[in-house]
Amino acid sequence: MRRSTVTLVGLIMLCTACGGGGSGGGERNEGKGKPAAAASPSRTAPAPRPADDGAAVRAAAAATARTTARVDERIDMSDGTTRAGLTIRGALDLAGGKGDLRVRLRSDGRPPVPLDEVFAGRTVYFRMPQEPTGKTSWRSTRRDRAEVHYLFRAPMNDPTHVLRQVAMLPSARKVGEEKVNGTPTTHYRAEPDLKTLTHRMVTAQRTKLASHWGDMRRYLLPRADVWVDRQGRVVRTRFGMSAGTGGEVSTLLTLSDLGKPVHAPTVPPGAPAVDPSTIGGPLAG
Template structure:
């Protein structure tokens, strides 16, 4: 896959970096400043509220059904299979990630792949409020960062590929409508569709990227076309979540499939002697 020079819009959709910059001070600690904290009031892995919401009945409105489904997922463990597809100027970039994740406890492991990238693979371990990311130099070592300090550097990328972030965005769906019944993998599911507001689209972005996105939004007349789709299975759980957005001639679609609900998740935390603490990571793979 060849490198290309991308527009500002495209850069916001997919940052063509060099992988995990484990010692990077790209945006420094300012990325987790007060402006961002004001936007994100719930820490990842804090599932008490999700568990309560999952047991509440709904009045049958599509938006309530979707939010109840997301709450059920956030209160248990799942297997995640996700792709992030970015298209623009005749080019297509596909990033994929997969692995088991206990959303209730914030524990999981993911394998992230970006074929053709300068760094095309990365492993991640989430545990104890930390995220461990494999490093290319030195080989066999890991970077470690506080999960709640991580920020994304491109639109609709979850910080460090955190599936909790995607579900948080999905739960903020607006203008929800019932799209009817279909199947996924032979299983019947009900499809609901809606939109995402600007605050949700920009959720978790580093300050620098948020400012760039503001510039693009103003140039486009103040709005960013977006959509959200959630497929809910017969047990009221999200089988698939798809979020998409468009900037000028470039668009991105993040599709996350959820399976194996309730299965135990085991992770192995890297030995401290092989880890390097950091407060910022960047590049295509970590988002």
């Protein structure tokens, strides 16, 4: 017997953020940051042609993580009546972790809620100019310790997390040749497993997902698509699932200007460091 639409929508909403929220902050302080130098693109030879589709996708993810890119991500969520979403735009040296992102949360016509991020190696600086509690100044946290709170999200919106998930996809297969923004690509598709979707997810949310994974896999059909250009680099990814006419969630990440120099913004001075476990809300992932 098929599950009711209400039940399926509930499963989606259990693991996604369809409403607003802030990012918490701690008191631990690492001192003042220093201005970062401009980032240079990595010069890597084209990856050898892999023998199978899964190897091709893994090689593309690895090659992309070694270069620079302009980031354009769109996340859409719906429970069937209310729609919400985020846009994430900027440019990053993916290998060096230098660059900046601008995150905007929107919900049913309300004014967008912003989050600004600066990446500087192992540290991410962030601020919410419209934080309801008044904490509008810059703060910082460890990039490698940040965790995911919602399905199909990345910790602190870090696109390298998505590339790691792409490399973890089981049984990726070629489904066709397509163009992405005019660039010829090979389109691959896979069914992400629980390990891939819960990579670096907070324990409580990972436990929720695991307890409902059977129904989610059977009725919501989690899916992943990857587009790889002729140079063997990932130029687009899409993760998502749907309850038919009810709820749905999808994440579309487009990477462009691969290999071009990225300006590394000045690190905000005096930003206090906060424990990653205190950071939450849909803006931060």
